[in-house]
Amino acid sequence: MAKNTPRREQALTRERIIEASISLLDSRGESGLTFRALAEELSTGAGAIYWHVANKNDLMTAACDALVARTLEVPVIEAAPQDVIRAVALGMFDAINAHPWIGSALARAPWQSPIVRLLERLGQQVRAMGVAPAGQFAAVSALLSYILGVSGQNAANAQIGKELGGDREAILAQVAAAWSALDADAYPFTRSIAPQFREHDDRADFLAGIDLILRGMALPG
Known part of the structure; x- marks a missing residue:
């Protein structure tokens, strides 16, 4: 008699593999994503x-690309270019905060599909804003670097916070107290922003930075 083997409920597809990879990355981190675990x-x-999929790098890029594609599903009909850029930026900020491994995946795949998706979406909006062709690449590069850099740092800070106990308010209060105690002559600015740092909102500050870049792009060249 032939030995019975377990049947998969669904056919194995690239999409199923990607979804399972995202789940493993979220629950176990990058080191937990192995072909054996998958x-x-x-x-x-x-x-x-x-x-x-060819290898782990291919897998991580595909998982990252799937999440970036979902993040970019932002309605653009009758929306001002600046508003689309803000929505894309905040969507990536939240996605990287929820899936910190995205930063590592993007670093492993420079200028591949996930980055190209972002480049295209931001570039279309920069062009719609009327930025001169000679300045469009610089403008998009500035936006892309800011979005990915700040979002990645925020995710890293959140991870450090978890390792320190997870109490964000207590951690910020501790840092603010340390800054307030700095030498007034050597660190006048840092001391002055200590109270603001204690109460700051990461998402609001992130969007404030996006608005600074957008205002700079709107200045006459």
Whole structure:
């Protein structure tokens, strides 16, 4: 009699592999994403997965690309270019905060699909704002660098906060107290912003930076 083998409820597809990878990355981190763990998650063999993805880097890029694509599903009809840029920026900020591994995945795949998606969406809006062609690439690069850099740093700060106990208010209060105690002659500015730092809102500050860039782009060249 032939030995019965477990049947997968769904056919193994690249999409299912990507969704399972996102789940593993979120729950176990980058080190937890292995083909063995993925095979167990999907009730299949590692060899079957290799039919759809070449290696771990390919897998992480695909998972990242899927999340970036979802983030960019922002309504653009009758929306001002500046508002679309703000929505895209905040969407990426929230996505990287929820999935901190996105930063690492983007670093492994410079100028591949996830970055190109962002480049295209931001570039269309920069062009719609009337930025001169000679300045469009610089403007988009500034936006892209700010969005990914600040979002990545925010996610890293959140991880550090978890390692320190997870009490954001207590951590900010501790830093603010340390800044307030700095030498007044050597660190006048840092001392002056200590109370503001204690109460600051990461998302609001992030958007304030986007608005600064947008205002700079609107200045006559």
